[in-house]
Amino acid sequence: MRNLMCATFIMLFTALQAQDIRLSKENRKQFVGTWSLVAVENTNADGSKTFPYGKNPVGLLVFTDAGEYAIQILKATRPEVAAGDKNKATLDENAALVKGNNSHFGTYTVHSEKRTITFNVLHAFYPNWEGNAQVRSYKLENNMLSYVVTNTTNGGAVTATVVWKKK
Numbered sequence: 001m002r003n004l005m006c007a008t009f010i011m012l013f014t015a016l017q018a019q020d021i022r023l024s025k026e027n028r029k030q031f032v033g034t035w036s037l038v039a040v041e042n043t044n045a046d047g048s049k050t051f052p053y054g055k056n057p058v059g060l061l062v063f064t065d066a067g068e069y070a071i072q073i074l075k076a077t078r079p080e081v082a083a084g085d086k087n088k089a090t091l092d093e094n095a096a097l098v099k100g101n102n103s104h105f106g107t108y109t110v111h112s113e114k115r116t117i118t119f120n121v122l123h124a125f126y127p128n129w130e131g132n133a134q135v136r137s138y139k140l141e142n143n144m145l146s147y148v149v150t151n152t153t154n155g156g157a158v159t160a161t162v163v164w165k166k167k
Contacts, residue, residue: 045157075100
């Protein structure tokens, strides 16, 4: 009897896991494609707001049906490198380029019931994220995707809201 109960529990657990994966794949289809960046707004610990990539950032987010993603976020206005060679950029030019860029890629999973996207970061401009799972709560309405980043590249108690529009 005990073996029967264990076998039943294992089958039920496996069925629930399979259902969750199926739901994630169905929900994933809403995400697959390319997205244009609309906004990145940081909220600091004191409640103040900043726009780390300016009021009109540019960017591209790609979700594939195979579960891969790539994100590129840029400040729309960045200084050109006066020397015409990135290896000869001044300290100030390099600092502006670093602060005006955020990119990473890897795999993703959508959890529709939890309303989360998990980015499994393979490589990132910010190497502290590499090999880590970044979980974002999201809203998806009318081809607009917004998610909240609680572990930002700014560190500390800064959170970011990132908004994308599907192309």
